[in-house]
Amino acid sequence: MEIFAILSPLSFLLVIFGVFVGIIFGSIPGLTATMALAVFLPLTFSMDLVEGIALLLGLYVGGISGGMIPAALLKIPGTPSSIATTFDAYPMAQKGQAEKALKIGITASIIGGTISLIVLYFFAPLLGSVAINFTPVEKFLIIVFALTIIASISEKSLLTGIFSGVLGVFFSLVGVFPTNNQLRLVPDFLQDELYSGFSLLPVLIGLFGISEILRSSEQGLKTVTKNKVKMTKERTENEAKFKFSVFKGQTVNTVRSSFIGTFLGILPGVGGSAASLMSYTQAQNFSKHPERLGKGAPEGVIASEASNNGLTGGALVPLLSLGIPGDSTTAVLLGAFVLQGVSVGPLFITDYPDVWQAMIYVLLFANIVMFIMMFSSIRYFARILAVPKYILYPIILLMCVVGSYAINSGVMVDVWTALIFGALGFVFMKIGIQITTFLIGFILGRALELNFLDSMQAHNGDLLIFFTRSPIDLVIWALIIASVIFGIISNRKKGITVPEDQNASPPRKADHSQ
């Protein structure tokens, strides 16, 4: 079979390991799927690309899925993408149906994951083939679009969203400019250290590993366990048992939620929490019994979990076809490609057909592994919640330091970069700068600059070229303007709904931000 020709036995083992560790990261509140990837990224250093990707995709799928465990048992989402799972899975758990709720979530997850995988398989090559014809002008505009759309869906205001993205771009400019070998934005005494700017991977580790732990330390490492529901022995009543027939009549809901997740994944920078909340809201709107949602209705769990796994495939679409990460987790994945010296972009699928095929198989396999693993041993995974954080956090911090050190084979500057960005990320959380938006700006900053200057050079500095080169430019401009307008409108709505909406747990319509 083809799959065995592309994937080595080691790759399969790495996927299994990745899913397992991912579920653990996902199920501990405070540890996220993104953090799992950032911490394990350095491990892929010694592997070939496919094996590295196998591990990371396993972590991704596992991490996104594991978040449902504390969502059901503690009423705390293990990762932000499980936020809407709490609305119904927790009430179900209170009724003694924890296992049923989780199994519904697991089944919805694999369906969502598979649907998004199909979309990825057909859509990414298509988008890639369109993007191949892009000149620097279009590339520049696409990046601007990516930044405005991230900012427009940002949780605070459009302005702070844009500010976060631009700040990221600014940080990316530090270091040497390759075309004319001039340094900029580097203080004199750091010229050697910052010659090539901040490396991506320590920045990732700092922003998603260290800063989260700092935040958690500030809160005193407390996990709110007062809501904890134990997974009691299976009740004998029929209602508490999981049957696949729960999904009867839920086909539309499942498919719709999967597509919402996939679609939001494709939009750069839109996180899992938005996907989870939006499909929950849609499930509410279309439900025959909307009054049951929020009180332990399986359809709520289905909506949230199908959509957050739908995200996995969706977020890979812009990464593999445009080189723009769809969310913070795929940004880390981009780091793995960088580490291997592979550039992702419109040419990726044609240049690396093997890697592309392998990624599809890995994702499929990871979803299956996730399903089997969680379905058969959900009870044991639920016990992870009992592992004390004072044991876990030091281990993660150690991995962060080791990881950032190892990335460029032993440069202390990278460790300091990780620490500084860890502290910076903590400050960002406090003053309302969005870390994901900042990160995407940081990742795309250099490309933004290069494409702008290339366009200028090719057209003798004619600024109007950004409107006149081809009709597709106008389309992208329309998208940019639409995203900004959408941002302004949704900001307004939020401004109105938030004050009256503070205590409600299931969100109303407009509240689909983080």
Place this chain on the structure above:
Amino acid sequence: MTLDIDFNDYHLVFPIAIGTLLAVLLVAIGIKAIIARFREGSDKERQGFRFFDRGFDWKKLFGSLVCMVLYVLLLTPLGFLAASILFILAISMIYNPTSNKRVLAGITANAICTPLVIWLVFGRLLDITLP
């Protein structure tokens, strides 16, 4: 509309443009905040901006920061294993100050095993450079 740039100044175009944009955005955010304050008036008691959470755990927060900085500083002189063991011991005690012997035993085991496992897996098995 054209933009004339000297090749030698290419590296400065973006830093200047982005810097300006940042400044403009900051001013805009500032104005918006002032307008918001103006609108709210003084009838509502305004909550001042708080950087840290109310009653935040400063020991753990700054303790872990100090530990990390010290750890990175000590990595080179002490070597990976010694520095890491000390680091985990210290930071665990900050996170969970206790005199409970069982917990202490757990922390010690963790402090010794984790760096050892990482050292074996990364340093020996995968040939990844360690400090």
